[in-house]
Amino acid sequence: MDRARNPYTPNAGAPPRFLAGRAQETEDFRVLLQRLANGYTEQSVIITGLRGVGKTVLLGQYERIAEDENWVPVVAEVSKNTPFGPQIANLSRRALFQVSPKARWGERAAQAAAVIKSFSLSVQADGAMTAGLDVEPAWGTADTGSLNDDLADVFQAIGEAAAEKKRGVVFLFDEIQFLAKTELEALIGAVHRTVQRQLPVTFAGAGLPGLPGLAGNAKSYAERLFKFSSIGQLPRAAAVQAIVEPAKVEGVTFSPEAIEFILAYTEGYPYFIQEFGRAAWNTADGPVITLVDAEDALSQVESELDGSFFQARVQRTTPDELTYMRAMAELGSAEQKAADVAAVLHKSSEQLGPIRSRLIAKGLLYTPRFGYAKFTVPQFDRFMRRHMTLDIESTG
Ligand SMILES: Nc1ncnc2c1ncn2[C@@H]1O[C@H](COP(=O)(O)OP(=O)(O)O)[C@@H](O)[C@H]1O
Ligand SMILES: [Mg+2]
Known part of the structure; x- marks a missing residue:
């Protein structure tokens, strides 16, 4: 069918054209903002x-809800290569200017500007982060050099400025697994301060x-302050x-057998669904996408996934790290004990410990519980087995 009208978004x-299965999460977020605006915690x-389960998409949805509720959304992606202090200083400054343009700053906003300036100078002395903040820094506030104390001062000041303007500020951070422990702790502490002050x-x-x-x-501290919501495979009805919903808008439907085939392959993972939808659409003559179309699309789905989704993840890995993941893939998709992976390579888990730690730091593996690791990418084991052969000799 007409590729120019293909409605899928891999x-x-x-x-996505149709945001499936996130009604609870989006409703909860709206209630969160409304409760805070009403002075509740x-x-x-x-x-x-x-x-690929839709975390970034959900944050994007939160951003729209925030705008809808007249809150200021401050969106950022954490990365290993961007120092967090200057990043958060910059975001705080942006938040303040969005709460209120400078010409209409009240007393609280002017105070917040001074606090942010002081903080900015403490994280980056050359003043590169203070553009537009032509106020005297609030010396002695947010400039101890301890991110923990300083960020709390900054969040409090922003909160007071926002309250003065009857607005709110929500920080929306993606890829927070890349925050160092001290950074995450500082963020938690800062949020705690705003909760205490009902800001x-x-x-x-x-x-x-x-x-x-x-x-x-x-962790125990965070569990009291934050609601952890884990998202994953879409349940059957949502999948x-x-x-079907994106195609429906274009007058295209799927046969029940085609749907079953796509459900079985994608296991309800949003990224895989989008990739499969796109390939099936491009393959089919329509207006009904049939089982044969879906089967024909499969090789295209796999080569697209390999070339983009999976390949992007292995781009910055060393041969050692690849071999480790290939050995792990040999054991399947489940969480694996470090010792079992090492055994595949005829090594001890101590020998391979540094490789495993690097893979965790790079966000390719995570530890669901002590001593175990699991792939952070769904169906990654399948990809590794397709992509490379197991070479037991190559880990140093
Ligand atoms: N709720 C959803 N319903 C349908 N498709 C979705 C949904 N959430 C995400 N997607 C699609 O899944 C893919 C991955 O989404 P993304 O937010 O980048 O995942 P993550 O951030 O978890 O890696 C994108 O192609 C997106 O269009
Ligand atoms: Mg993402």
Whole structure:
């Protein structure tokens, strides 16, 4: 069918034509903002899930809800290569300017500007982060150099400025598994401060399961402040909607057998559904997409997934790391004990420990519980087995 009218969206973060199975999450978020605006406290949210389940899309949805509710959404992606202090200073400054243009700053906003300036200078002394903040820094506030104390001061100041303007600020952070433990703790502490003061500031984060920064104390503390919502495979009814609804708008339907075939292959993972929908559409003559169309589309689905979704994940891995993941794939898709993976390679888990740690730091593996690791990408084991042969000799 006409590729120009293909309604599927197999791209990271691309809003789908039909957002399937997220009614509860979106409703909860709207209620969160409304409760805070009414002066009640409510837990912030952290969404966790594997790659391709729709975390970024859900954050995008939160952004629209925030705008709808007259909140200021501050969107950012955490990365290993961007230092967090300057990043959050910059975002705080942006938040303040969006709460209120400078010409209409009240007393609280002017105070917030001073606090943000002081914080910005403490994280980046050259002042690169202070554009537009031509106020005297609030010396002694948010400039201890301890992110923990300083960020709380900044969030409080922003909250007071927002309250003065009867608005709210929500920080929406993606890929939060890349926050260091101290950074995540600082963020948690800052959110805690705004909760204590009943200020209209909150946070929604998205990241991989088993956030490495959330260990020990940080974890028990976070569990009181945040609602952890894990998203994953779409349940059957929602998965069917994700398949059929985008095409319906274009007057195209699927045969029941085609739907079953796509459900079985994709296991309800949103990214795979979008990829399959696109390939089936391009393959079919229509207006009904049949089982034969779906079967014919399969090789295209697989080569597209391999070339984009999976390949993107292995781009920055070393040969050692690849061999480790290939050995792990030999054992299947489930979580695996470090010792069992090592045994496949005739090594000890101590020898392979550093490789395994690097894979966790890179966000390719996560630890669902102590001593175990699992792929962060669904069906990654299948990809590894298709993509490379097991070479037992190659790990140093
Ligand atoms: N609720 C949903 N219903 C249908 N498709 C979705 C849904 N959520 C995400 N998608 C699709 O799945 C893919 C992955 O979404 P993304 O948000 O990038 O996942 P993640 O951030 O978890 O890796 C995108 O192609 C997107 O269009
Ligand atoms: Mg994402």
